[in-house]
Amino acid sequence: MNENKTKIWALIPAAGIGSRMKAQLPKQYLEIDGKTILEHSLSKFLEHPSIEKVVVALHPNDHHWSMLKIAQHPKIITAEGGETRAESVLNGLHAIKQQKAGDDWVMVHDAARPCLDAGSIDALIQAGKDSKHGAILAIPSVDTVKLANANQTIEKTLNREEIWLAQTPQYFPVEALATAIEAGLQQGLPITDEASAIEAQGMNPALVIGTRKNIKVTEPEDMLLASVWLSHQ
Template identity: 45%
Template sequence: MMTSNSCWAVVPAAGVGKRMQADRPKQYLPLNGKTVIEHTLERLLLSGCFQAISVAISLEDPYWPELSIATHADVITAPGGKERADSVLSALKSLQGRANENDWVLVHDAARPCLTSSDIKQLIDRLKEDTVGGILALPSHDTLKRVQGNSITASVDRQTIWRALTPQMFRYGMLRDALLRAEGNPAITDEASALELMGLQPKIIEGRPDNIKITRPEDLALAQFYMEQQS
């Protein structure tokens, strides 16, 4: 894997994860002997792809300073924002003066601890010459329904539907400008949507189905299972 531009990672980790119904944000829940976010960051570090990783953390977060990985030489702490886009933008600003405009930034969810180096390297290899960038994603295998209230109004053609994963990979300057332009827009639920708002068309790279996002309590057991399978 070779790319003429440096690669940086950004991990927005200022969310509280209300759906987990836990006593702490989901990124700090125990998983296989560590916290979720420790697994996530270790996977990114072990890939050997990144100059540094900027992690956006809530200013009121009491858990992050307790983790040894928070003081890792290649981990930068940035202030988290109210929304995901705010945190990503803050993390990008923390790389100012280090990252060049055309360097690549890979944004990855803190709650996706099963990411593999092979998926990271595939994403970089496939997109390193692209003018826009793109994301890991999975085609939908389920039948999809459009719903109003609790009634089905139509079936959706699943041939054109993919589930967005992370990392999402874009040029440093392009992503920063897209997020600045889209600031406050509730339609920006991931980085690709900010680029789409600019009229650009990010690419889709099929990722691994075990790259799950921990959202609900039962996802922890599934992540543990996938980690055991991967090892």
């Protein structure tokens, strides 16, 4: 359980190159309404009173970060990213542990989710008080879900009431998440998000209902959607 005395960190893996955006810049450095996507994503944590500090895991050859004014923010610590998201997160967790914060909790958030709201952060913190295995933001599926086979034809229809679409932040004890990711990497497991590493170790994180506004900018058309949601915040 996350007690009030426990500090809460944010960790943003931002070492990706965003190839699906078909842009010259990594997608986290594309601008929406005069600010980069990364700046929008970071600002939610920098402004939240419960967040101790924010760790940003950057590509070792990142030449864009230092040009941002936010890079000088006193609450931000940088870490070197890895070849995969899991490795970047693990490096960020090691940076947190170097601050003698191994007993703290951490919220891992996608660099390309700029529309997160403070209420979702609050909901995760509350869920962490009741779930020793952590919690993630997610939304229930509203569409009929099909399972495809190798021929890209329908194998069967899944029960959508059991399907949730994972979002971030994902919120876990620092030490437990670091141990789970290390074990998953050693075992060669596909770690598609932090919860998958935790689940592989036999734990069951809680699901916290998020909002559809919390989109991940992946395709070019997502930029317009993000701009609309940000203008309404």
